[in-house]
Amino acid sequence: MAPKKRVAIRNHSAEANLFARRTFITFIGVLILSIILFANIYDLEVNSYQKYQTRSNSNRIKLLPVAPNRGLIYDRNGVLLADNKPVHSLEVIPEQVDNISASLKEVSLLLDISQEKQDKLLKAIKSKRRFKPIELYSRLSEQQVSLFSVNQHKFPGFFIDARLKRYYPFADLTTHSLGYVGRINRKDSIRLTEQNLAEDYAATRNIGKLGLEKYYEDLLHGTIGHQEVEINNQGRVVRTLDYTPPVSGQNLTLSIDIELQMIAKRALSGKRGAVVAMDPRSGEILAMYSNPSYDGNLFVHGISNKNYQKLLDPKNNRPLVNRSVQGYPPASTVKPLLALTGLEEGVITQSTKFYDPGWFQLKGLKRKYRDWWAQGHGWVDLNKAIEHSCNVYFYNLANKLDIDRITNMMEKFGFGDLTGVDIREDNRGILPSVEAKRRRYNQPWYKGDTISVGIGQGYWTVTPLQLAQAISILANKGQIKIPHFLQATSMLVTSDNVNETSSSDKANTTSLDNMTVKMITEMIEYEDKPPIILKDSKNWNLVLDAMHNTAQKKVSAFKGSRYDAAGKTGTAQLITKKQDAKYDAKATKEKQRNNAMFVAFAPYESPEIVVAVAVENVLDGGGGANAGPVARQIMDQYFGDREIISKDKSQHPMHDNIYQQNIKQSHNKDVGAQ
């Protein structure tokens, strides 16, 4: 009861006033806090709107790079040399897998992946970043693809990626010119970053590593496309917001004729060596083959260590070496050029004769420089010197010219320098000179050195490609064309203007809504180097005549050819024999036996093709016997059955089956040869 009494005496109005005051104060507090809340939201939604808008978008919008299709590569007749083939690979994003080793084991069981490979994969996975897809198995068979697809739900984080991979249908036949593409490695990505291309390669996995694939990487690669997608918090794509398609790389048409290439391979089979066939009128390389070769496809998928060791094994004759750009002593093949130098410098004339007793001796020196024909050629003039490849004549000539004038002229023919061909494997070789010897060996030049240079020996090395270029210059009478593979580029061009194409055009173009796609082809033009101009242009003919005679009379390989060929043989010694010692191939180590060299061009009157051949370490005979037939087969293929004389390139022959080609067409005598 006591409390009730107390209530009765309580001052209710005072209490009510106190309560009202306190309530008012709390209400003010409520208002202030509300204003703070609102002010904070105002700050977020108005002042910082841009910032949060951007962050919201970067949360949900992702730019997925889409790799462009690499340009295709064709030979001069439209035969596909480098294709893109769909390949299915098994990939994994480690971040999305709970127990990677267990999952990997199960997947391996399903797809029959060996334990050894699993261990390697596991190691690879652990060393890579977790949120990026890692390729586990590069070439799944169709059966494996379907097996995995059915069971995919069991393996979150694992998926099959279908992409186009480079494929070289002619395999080893084209590797030394085409090169190959391979996985972008760290060095590549550093270089791409430096060149500001990293973004353009975001979706690209392979890059040109060698040959034309490397040289024309920028043309072949194309432009990256982007897919702008909306993703949820799991990273799953909800929808596509925008799509910028990639632009395929340009297709390349090469000057190579794959049929000539096949002939080259067959002609060199069982030999180590190289052949380069070139059109002297344009510098187009018609064939370039180095034997042995290897399959560039091996590198596209990442070559296995075992396979790579095989390629490196010396027993397999080092197929990785591109012998068409490797330096060889040119031997007698350069004698016509030396003769030309002599004529140009006025050291000799057409009728200048030297006596060849079988050897040459410098005044005051004991050493005898031997002729290959031990009893000597007797009195020898220019024509005979080239035809018989008389060493003593050229010893005398070189001695009279001295090294500087030789170096000077040979430089003009491109020796000792890059040819400018469009593969980076191009090689300078060694052009002997006083300076070069000092730089290389830190030794002074001796007069005797010049004598060896006179027969294309000594320090001199040239690549078959350089040789082909030099002979082209000679055959062109001084015009210098830069040797090259690339004839034309072509690309699909999309235009949105429908009116541009008439209705008849539409049959040939693919229509995509309002867009038309057209193939635009662009021929590549090459600038010539400044020509070699002789004081007396008749000198060209003197030398060319001598080469013509050589081919017609001395090179049995060209007997009965339908076309009029000119050429020069060469046999390079690789070891220096002791005075008066006789060279015996059978007694010499295989790798030290003579190299056979041969250069030729045809038709003599208006040269269309120059062929340079190098065959290493031959057992029997010299350049004519070993390298000559290679050139002959190439030229036979090149001229085929067509009427020769025409300078029109468009009449180039095509054969249904080159293997049925009859090499010896003895009954079919060439008009020019008679």
Add this chain to the structure above:
Amino acid sequence: MRSTGQDQQKYRTLWQRLHIDLPLLSGILALMTLGLFVVYSAGGQENAILIRHIKRISVALFVMFAVAQIPPLSYRKWAVPVFILGLLLLTAVLLFGHVGKGAQRWLDLGFTKFQPSEIMKLVVPIMIAWYVSQYDLPTKISRIIIAFILVLIPTLLIAKQPDLGTSLLIASSGIFVIFLAGASWKLIGICGGLASAFAPILWMFLMKPYQKQRVLTFLDPEKDPLGSGYHIIQSKIAIGSGGLQGKGWLQGTQSQLEFLPERHTDFIFAVFSEEFGLVGVGVLLTVYLAIVMRGLWIAVNAQHAFTKLLAGSLTLTFFVYVFVNIGMVSGLLPVVGVPLPLVSYGGTSMVTLMAGFGMLMAISTHRRFHA
């Protein structure tokens, strides 16, 4: 008294006879309607979630209506026994409670699980209001200290579960009563000083690592954007990207693409801001303020010190809900688990809140004499 009651019937409207305070109900229904739209959007546009939400709203409205029928002064009879029972249940939770989300909050009664702390949200203000209103106002210091202790016991028991959000709400519900009962400003100053002195002790000895983490995250959410800072960063992005007018209903990318966690529960305000922008926030805050104003009006016009104090405390605690929730979602306060009242999806707290509103309505409509 009965006869006067009969007379009063004549002056009463239908709503008063139903013990419904119409302005309050309007505000509540406005928020609930808004809530339906936002829950539908935040819940992935799933009808199932919406239907469950509607069921809970219905239950809550029924509870409010039922509570409103009880004359408020009769709570006093039950204050002490229910308070003691509540403390026992809280102790039981700590001893045998069901562990969920890393905290012991639930008591499994066999047929249902329930959170005793929810009941305490109502019992504590009733208890303190009963205790304080027995004596003259302003309350003497000695009684204030007793009142404080009465508040502190359930607060600490709940904080130990740990449920920082609820203990905060319960502590404030009691403290509001003490404040409204006219605690001297000097005392308030001293308590404020003590509280700030207590903070380091709280930090060092009483807070669990996850609670400390929340505070650290609040101070610098960008430090661990994918971990502990993720919630608040995504929430701020959602709010900020809403801009002035919002992205539109069902168009909020942060919520629809599920970047925002706890979308339909504690972080529903972020969804609302993203989709309705500053304009929507303005409307929402206005409705909340209107409800608070109506609640305080009811408190001021209540006829008894007990009902005044209870009404004032319930109203202000409701505002604490709003302030803490919006404050934490927009990065002003550390993250404590407090829903956005009457909007968030979630059963128990909605029922408790509505029971509180039922009491407010009872206070507003069970009037004994006219002024």
